[in-house]
Amino acid sequence: MIAVHFGAGNIGRGFIGSLLYDAGYETVFVDVNETLINGINEQGAYTIELAGQKEEKVVTNIAGLNSRTQPEAVKEAIQKADVITTAVGPQILPIIAKTVAEGLEKRVQTNASPINIIACENMIGGSEALRESVLENVEESLRAEVDQTFGFPNAAVDRIVPEQHNENPLTVKVEPYYEWVVETSRIKGDRPDVAGIKYVEELTPYIERKLFTVNTGHAAAAYLGSYYDHKTIKQAMDNPEVKEKVRSTLQETGEVLIEKYNFGREEHQAYINTIIERYLNPDLSDDVTRVARAPKRKLGPNDRLVRPALAYSHLFREEPKHLAEVIAAALLYKNENDPEAVALQTSIQEQGVRKAFQEISEVEDEAFLHLVETCYGKMT
Ligand SMILES: NC(=O)c1ccc[n+]([C@@H]2O[C@H](COP(=O)([O-])OP(=O)(O)OC[C@H]3O[C@@H](n4cnc5c(N)ncnc54)[C@H](O)[C@@H]3O)[C@@H](O)[C@H]2O)c1
Numbered sequence: 382m383i384a385v386h387f388g389a390g391n392i393g394r395g396f397i398g399s400l401l402y403d404a405g406y407e408t409v410f411v412d413v414n415e416t417l418i419n420g421i422n423e424q425g426a427y428t429i430e431l432a433g434q435k436e437e438k439v440v441t442n443i444a445g446l447n448s449r450t451q452p453e454a455v456k457e458a459i460q461k462a463d464v465i466t467t468a469v470g471p472q473i474l475p476i477i478a479k480t481v482a483e484g485l486e487k488r489v490q491t492n493a494s495p496i497n498i499i500a501c502e503n504m505i506g507g508s509e510a511l512r513e514s515v516l517e518n519v520e521e522s523l524r525a526e527v528d529q530t531f532g533f534p535n536a537a538v539d540r541i542v543p544e545q546h547n548e549n550p551l552t553v554k555v556e557p558y559y560e561w562v563v564e565t566s567r568i569k570g571d572r573p574d575v576a577g578i579k580y581v582e583e584l585t586p587y588i589e590r591k592l593f594t595v596n597t598g599h600a601a602a603a604y605l606g607s608y609y610d611h612k613t614i615k616q617a618m619d620n621p622e623v624k625e626k627v628r629s630t631l632q633e634t635g636e637v638l639i640e641k642y643n644f645g646r647e648e649h650q651a652y653i654n655t656i657i658e659r660y661l662n663p664d665l666s667d668d669v670t671r672v673a674r675a676p677k678r679k680l681g682p683n684d685r686l687v688r689p690a691l692a693y694s695h696l697f698r699e700e701p702k703h704l705a706e707v708i709a710a711a712l713l714y715k716n717e718n719d720p721e722a723v724a725l726q727t728s729i730q731e732q733g734v735r736k737a738f739q740e741i742s743e744v745e746d747e748a749f750l751h752l753v754e755t756c757y758g759k760m761t
């Protein structure tokens with residue numbers, strides 16, 4: 382069995398590659414990072430270290446392709462693949478869509494067997510977004526057949542994999558915890574037989590619970606942590622003020638999730654508690670800059686801050702004051718090595734915080750814009 386996986390980065394090697402290996406796949410990693418691809422081909426294996434645990438795991442049965450220099454080989458791999466997965470970042474999905482489209486065009490003309498393409502990104506509707514970009518790139522005469530043959534089931538993936546600072550660039554240190562949920566309703570043909578995947582009919586409650594708890598809390602720790610000048614998530618969470626604000630933010634998203642999806646209150650509180658312990662893992666050092674990366678994406682209308690904040694004020698007619706404070710901290714986030722953080726600060730300087738935030742978040746609710754602007758004012 383062959384898996385083609387786009388993105389040999391942290392989650393690609395540290396999570397998806399690991400589960401595909403356990404399931405017996407030969408994994409062809411596709412990336413643009415020459416060091417990673419050459420390393421995969423030269424070493425033919427890599428090591429996963431589980432934070433806080435002694436034993437290591439070795440992943441073998443791997444190959445690497447550089448999509449910039451070997452596009453034809455990538456398309457051939459897609460023709461033979463039994464499953465395709467991605468972990469490249471939401472902003473890269475439209476870029477890989479062209480190669481995926483060309484591979485699927487070839488496949489539909491030579492090997493009509495269905496396969497599934499699973500985007501493992503932190504976003505709502507990731508695989509669906511990839512499907513739309515892929516179909517835009519498919520020749521019109523083949524579009525209907527490609528769409529009928531290939532499934533794009535949405536997924537939620539959860540495992541904290543920080544930036545890596547290891548001697549061997551392939552080695553990856555991860556937290557032991559993981560969750561990979563895939564929706565069955567959009568699958569074509571057989572489900573990929575991966576023991577670590579939890580299949581569910583409807584993904585929305587799972588992806589919203591994950592994004593609006595793990596990632597909202599993480600973003601809160603990162604942006605408030607940066608505000609208080611902390612360098613790692615653990616350092617931020619060791620500051621009682623930040624920890625309390627993270628907790629309060631997760632109470633707001635928790636109310637939304639419980640109201641929308643009827644999660645048990647105690648069960649959800651236990652979920653929050655586990656996540657806070659994960660942020661505090663003493664065996665994992667996660668930089669604030671990684672978790673805070675791409676603030677414009679994180680302030681987008683369907684992402685971890687704005688969507689639950691608007692849902693909260695809509696459902697409860699109350700101000701989501703903790704989420705608003707985290708949004709203000711995100712608007713204050715500065716990092717000259719992060720192009721989105723630089724663009725955000727330029728936009729704020731040029732047009733003021735309200736207009737800059739409104740443009741990114743697409744928020745029309747005047748009361749909420751006012752709330753964010755007030756929080757921002759208090760924090761500057
Ligand atoms: N790291 C985590 O804790 C974690 C957990 C869950 C989900 N995710 C999600 O997984 C995705 C990847 O995150 P990551 O932390 O692994 O990032 P990463 O930067 O470590 O990995 C992304 C990889 O994609 C590669 N890439 C970039 N452009 C490409 C292209 N055109 N074609 C092929 N490969 C390309 C990069 O070279 C890099 O190796 C994101 O959507 C992220 O939100 C991350």
Ligand SMILES: O=P(O)(O)OC[C@@H](O)[C@@H](O)[C@H](O)[C@H](O)CO
Pocket residue numbers: 503538539540541542595596599600671672673674675
């Ligand atoms: O990957 P991002 O930039 O969407 O978010 C940063 C982190 O919150 C994220 O990578 C988490 O570590 C991960 O989602 C945990 O499952």
